[in-house]
Amino acid sequence: MNILLxxxxxxxxxxxxRYLSKAGYGVEYLERGDWAARYLQEHQDVIGCVVLDLGLPYLSGLEVLAGWRRQGISTPVLILTARNSWQERVDGLNAGADDYLGKPFQSEELLARLEALRRRVEQQGQIQLVVDGLILDETKQQVSDGAGMCASLTATEFAMLRLLMQKAGQIVSKQQLLDTTYDWQEEKNENLVEVYIRRLRKKIGQQRIHTYRGQGYLMGKR
Structure with a gap:
């Protein structure tokens, strides 16, 4: 897999x-946000994942990421953030990031997170899930409703929505959602689930995911 760093x-x-190359990844390097924005637009078919620092010159990583997602580019993105900056992490996730890693970090942890993202993408099947008129296309990593709505999903959005649809009619706990999507999350904080649920609701409609206080979330009829 090729990585855009x-x-x-x-x-x-x-x-x-150097570390990722030794691990078998192809690595492309860019140091400016504006360059990265254009590069992925033109090469998204050959880039398997992006490692994106948020503090970039000319165009911030947050602006770059938000722009990619607006254009429907669903390439998995792992953002690099300040170790203790919770708001920076939340802003990155809201912009469409799939995972984050705080600086300073160990190369082994970065590799583990990239491997988790790669497995998540490779495990996508070749079928469609349908729940209450909502269609999840696992080949294209898109969700639609048959009435004109069609939205691309990031890897983490896809994984969470897929689990909710697979367990339609059942309450899915925040911990189940975290365990499915964050194999190597340093802080399995349930607040992260709320961030992704808000993003999914914006894409598929507020009424499709029901909240059960203290229990979790449910799709379909109970």
């Missing part, structure tokens, strides 16, 4: 790129 710290880029 967008980081303006040259030493960190070299160290991470």
């Amino acid at each position: 967008v980081e303006d710290d040259p030493q960190l880029s070299r160290d991470v790129g």
Whole structure:
């Protein structure tokens, strides 16, 4: 799999790129946000995942990521954030990130997270799930309703929605959603689930995912 590494710290880029190359990944390097925005638009068919620093020159990582998602680019994105910046992590997830990693980090953890994202994408099947008129296309990683709504999903959005649809009629706990989508999450914080549920509701409609306080979420009829 080819990785697009967008980081303006040259030493960190070299160290991470060298480690990922030894692990068998192809690595493309960019140091500016505006360059990254254009590059993925033109090469999304050959880039399997993006490692994106949020503090980039010319165009911030957050702006780059939000732009990709508006264009329907669903390539998995792992953002690099300040270790103690909770708001930065939430902003990144709201913009469409699939995972985050706080700086400083160990290369082994970055590799583990990328492997988890790769497995998540490869495990997507070749079928459609249908629940209450909502259609999840596992081949295209899109969701539609047969009435004109069609939305691309990030890898994490896809994984969560897929679990909810597979368990239609059952309450799915926040912990189940976390366990499905965050194999290597350093902080399996249930607040992250709320971030993704809000994003999914914006795409598929507020009424399709029901909240059961203290229990979890449900799709379909109980």
